[in-house]
Amino acid sequence: MKKENFLKELRKHNPKALDYVFDNYGNLIFKVAYSVLNNRGISEECVNDVLFKIWNNIDSFKREDDKFKSWIIIITKYTAIDMLRKEQKHDNDISIEFYDKEDEGVEIYLEQKELRKEILDEIIKFDDSNKEIFIKRFFLGYSIKDISKITNLSENAISNRIRRGREKIIDKLKRSIS
């Protein structure tokens, strides 16, 4: 298996292509998972989950081949945060530290899987820039400071956008729940 054809082979569900992904990106997936979960055992589980997602969802990856690494990192971070949410439910000692008090409203809803789709439905309606901010904040665990650096928008601007979007989402959820 070569760098030039492993994605094509992965789309054909050639198992050697998954071996290639693990050989070349396994440690990266583990690092990303560990950065969120801070636990080797759960990070190992996360690597398995991510490989399974890559195998099942490779058709969702439609960008240029050189963006595959980014795609893997995003899937891993999202998966790790999802696992952390589940762990947190069973263990009060684990806490998700990257949300401030104001964001807890959305976070509480995110814990309920049936509401996550509704949250996503709302986020999809945002413009590309706000969509990216919300995905990074609530699904990939980025801090406002980090998002500010990446987007070249001030922290205040990011906070305001998040506040407005959060209000929209919570309002929508409250209406749909009631």
Added chain:
Amino acid sequence: MNNKREILDIVDNINIDEDEFKDIDVELNDIEKKRIQKTYRKNYKKKISIKKRIAKNAIIAAGLAVVIYLGGLTAPAMASNIPILRSIYDSLGIYDEYKDYTKYIGEIAKADKYEYSIEEFMVTPYKSLLGIKITSDYVIPDNHQGFMISAEIGGVHWDSSSSNQYRIDDHTLIVTEEHNYNNKVPKKANIKVDIHSIDRNDNANETIGRFEFKANFDRSYNEFMSININNVEFNKYGIKLSEINSSIMGTDIVSKIQSKEKDEEEYLSKNDRLEGVLKVDDKFYGGDKYSSTRSSILGVKGVAITKIDNLKFNEVNDAKDITLLVYEAKYTQDELFEIGIDDGVKSDKIMEQGISYVKEYRFEDGTMGLFYGLERTNDTIKVHYKGKESDIVLLSRNLKIYSDKSMGKYYYPTIYKDSDLKDEFIIEFKNIPQEDMSLNMTYGFNIHNDYTLMGEYKIK
């Protein structure tokens, strides 16, 4: 669309710093690497069968017109008269041939958010086929991990099963479940069926639907024959050929496994090398293999079955001559997985007379397989194959024709030897719809295996 899929679709457009994690000072150690590899390879193997299912589901979901008929499902009519079920059974290739054999059950059980309804049931001495409708007021996610369906007929519990899951709309699934029984089930019996969700987001205990009913399966049960195979053993693999069982649901080549190996996985990983092909008069039939084993301190014990779906009772019953050809594969499935290799295709896919296919295959031993002389007339497709004698293992096991438009239905070939030409076969597919079709032999990795004839055994 479920939320995980949406997330993956959205993140496709998100940019991140790829170097953000390069300084995190952790790495997988060798033990962790091996453990992960073992897990995802196991998952991959499970996905082989699921992949087929997903392809079918996608095709059915695309047929939006069928959704319109769902309102009619509440009427207590024969399932075969209900358009949606009829089209699904038809797509499975079971409706026409089984319509005189299945019984409409119509029992309903509710558990948590699911309502289960057993629509159709059919029993042969060693198999049963259930058609179950599952509905929910909630959206059933399109990545739902499925349902576990258990069956017990007259106290005989099922030993292995395979299923197809069809998504009709966000709230309705149709599942067909074929159960195999190592022990013979009675014709007239009390039947127990349990269903529960195995989706990670459901609580399995809360979703159990239980059924208990009495049924008598005359026709489907009676059209059956079993032919014993005596004194054929392959000691180095712990395999003893046992019998050929043929019913309206197909024909099984049954072998008994008794090995001193202590672990089932280890046993299969080293010994799963035998392939059976049945020559019925002048036609060849092969099929997928599966095994059902249990291990104890004495070793691994159970049965291995080659399942030939397209060889039915009538043909076996009417045949004058039946011979079992046993081939030894160079590699087990696990060894093939390790080897991987490329896809064995030499030439690109071509389209001829509405048939998309690969003309040339290259095999591991350096030989080639060539399809040529394709003819399509009315509803029949005929093609010649030139290779070597042992290629019959691949042809009879793997070769299928299908159309995405006709809801994922597979058409199996009739294969016979070209009497004028050595190592050549003639392959015929019948009742093929007038639409573009794909002819494929590359499913799985068996294309990379190399087979040697171990023996020919006269069965009838």
